Amino acid sequence: MSESHFDAAVALQPQADGTFLGHTHAAYGNMVGPFGGITAAQALNAALQHPKRLGDPISLTVNFAAALADGPFTVIARPARTNRSTQHWVLEIQQQGEAVLTGTAFFGLRRDTWSADEQVMPGVPRPADVVDGQRPARVEWVKRYEMRFIEGAIPTEWNGVDTGNSRTRMWLRDSPPRPLDFASLTALSDVFFPRVWRRRPTFVPIGTVSMTVYYHADQAMLQATGDGHILGQTQAQAFRNGYFDQTAQLWNEAGQLLVTTHQVVYYKE
Amino acid sequence: MSESHFDAAVALQPQADGTFLGHTHAAYGNMVGPFGGITAAQALNAALQHPKRLGDPISLTVNFAAALADGPFTVIARPARTNRSTQHWVLEIQQQGEAVLTGTAFFGLRRDTWSADEQVMPGVPRPADVVDGQRPARVEWVKRYEMRFIEGAIPTEWNGVDTGNSRTRMWLRDSPPRPLDFASLTALSDVFFPRVWRRRPTFVPIGTVSMTVYYHADQAMLQATGDGHILGQTQAQAFRNGYFDQTAQLWNEAGQLLVTTHQVVYYKE
Numbered sequence: 235m236s237e238s239h240f241d242a243a244v245a246l247q248p249q250a251d252g253t254f255l256g257h258t259h260a261a262y263g264n265m266v267g268p269f270g271g272i273t274a275a276q277a278l279n280a281a282l283q284h285p286k287r288l289g290d291p292i293s294l295t296v297n298f299a300a301a302l303a304d305g306p307f308t309v310i311a312r313p314a315r316t317n318r319s320t321q322h323w324v325l326e327i328q329q330q331g332e333a334v335l336t337g338t339a340f341f342g343l344r345r346d347t348w349s350a351d352e353q354v355m356p357g358v359p360r361p362a363d364v365v366d367g368q369r370p371a372r373v374e375w376v377k378r379y380e381m382r383f384i385e386g387a388i389p390t391e392w393n394g395v396d397t398g399n400s401r402t403r404m405w406l407r408d409s410p411p412r413p414l415d416f417a418s419l420t421a422l423s424d425v426f427f428p429r430v431w432r433r434r435p436t437f438v439p440i441g442t443v444s445m446t447v448y449y450h451a452d453q454a455m456l457q458a459t460g461d462g463h464i465l466g467q468t469q470a471q472a473f474r475n476g477y478f479d480q481t482a483q484l485w486n487e488a489g490q491l492l493v494t495t496h497q498v499v500y501y502k503e
Numbered sequence: 504m505s506e507s508h509f510d511a512a513v514a515l516q517p518q519a520d521g522t523f524l525g526h527t528h529a530a531y532g533n534m535v536g537p538f539g540g541i542t543a544a545q546a547l548n549a550a551l552q553h554p555k556r557l558g559d560p561i562s563l564t565v566n567f568a569a570a571l572a573d574g575p576f577t578v579i580a581r582p583a584r585t586n587r588s589t590q591h592w593v594l595e596i597q598q599q600g601e602a603v604l605t606g607t608a609f610f611g612l613r614r615d616t617w618s619a620d621e622q623v624m625p626g627v628p629r630p631a632d633v634v635d636g637q638r639p640a641r642v643e644w645v646k647r648y649e650m651r652f653i654e655g656a657i658p659t660e661w662n663g664v665d666t667g668n669s670r671t672r673m674w675l676r677d678s679p680p681r682p683l684d685f686a687s688l689t690a691l692s693d694v695f696f697p698r699v700w701r702r703r704p705t706f707v708p709i710g711t712v713s714m715t716v717y718y719h720a721d722q723a724m725l726q727a728t729g730d731g732h733i734l735g736q737t738q739a740q741a742f743r744n745g746y747f748d749q750t751a752q753l754w755n756e757a758g759q760l761l762v763t764t765h766q767v768v769y770y771k772e
Binding site for chain 1: 744
């Protein structure tokens, strides 16, 4: 079992001017630039590590403005407004002084309240009864995750036939296993392959342009989840003239909804 | 039929420094501060009216950092990155130099591609066969919309009983009717009353903290929709320790999916 690359990949060095210095990591390389999930985790990490941080993440939105070049980058995390128990962050990642990511985050202190999961975990086989599925060998980041496809695996036949259904269900977790935290949960929110390939298997170029993560997990729930498997479910709602959306839910094995997440993705035909 | 207040409410005056001056409008007043949907529309409008604008909105995220005070505000819209056919915006609304809203938007030029609505419009009665429902009389902004509740109307008995279901379906449109545009579609994305009141009718204080809108409609679809009714469907996925999420879809009468939208909302118990 190799050591986890995740902590090295999201590591940031605080700079004298209040920004953070990060570096792309070869273990999370994608077809062009790094895996978007690791970039999102790096952006969040600047707020998580910021000396003015209040509370835990409730929501995060990141917009991918350009593919990151291999090498260093600067993360700017500005607490735009801090209230008594909530905090609003403005985030930006720059390379050569140009924005490659823009974003915002909302942090809050939680209180115990009446709670309920309305989107309940679907009945699925247990992780041990599902095989770790095949992935494209030339993409590095997919080796950093287990992907046990239950329904809607990556197509093996790119026949362009409209399946009428873009849903995928899969068990996933970091590989090697690693205790869950807010940064890794953010990256896990982006592991789903693009819904347009699932709906109509044609290998069209794609790129996520915006992703939003709502964190329903608090610290206690992260700890309870530990390095266990996470059930991911994702589906598109609309494909329209170059952009489609993709919604997803992540539950832990106990059936607690950890995250709901959404993204809008460019596709070229 | 009274004149529509919408255009006056979202009107912005370009300032010499490149920012925009806006003003809260009494017609869109809420319990505390204005209706969040009109504030979101004002934020988007700064990018829509900006001389450097490229293309049409594909996604918008706004974060409500504080209740707006009645009076003037400044909207700052910065094109953080403009590519050949896409553009990333950073948005902020300030009062007295303090952030009351942060946000980002993504604009793009669309191309005709293979398209499909996967989330299909549910079978519902026609707008004329559903009555315009009762709303709290002391809230001004709700008078600016028709709300024809098909399922999950605003509770009349606040009995605190868990219904196990937060879904609402309703026909809606501006009142008086007004041709749809990106700004009004943005405001319409926020008209749903909070899901926690629907799931378990207790009149707890709430406040949206972040909202994301994905625009599947282009200019042609807006024109085809005109001032017709829009079917709104919304449901929560999780209520957890002070925050719940709320997803929604908006279709035109022809069944085209115009918008998918998500928000995370604070609730106090």
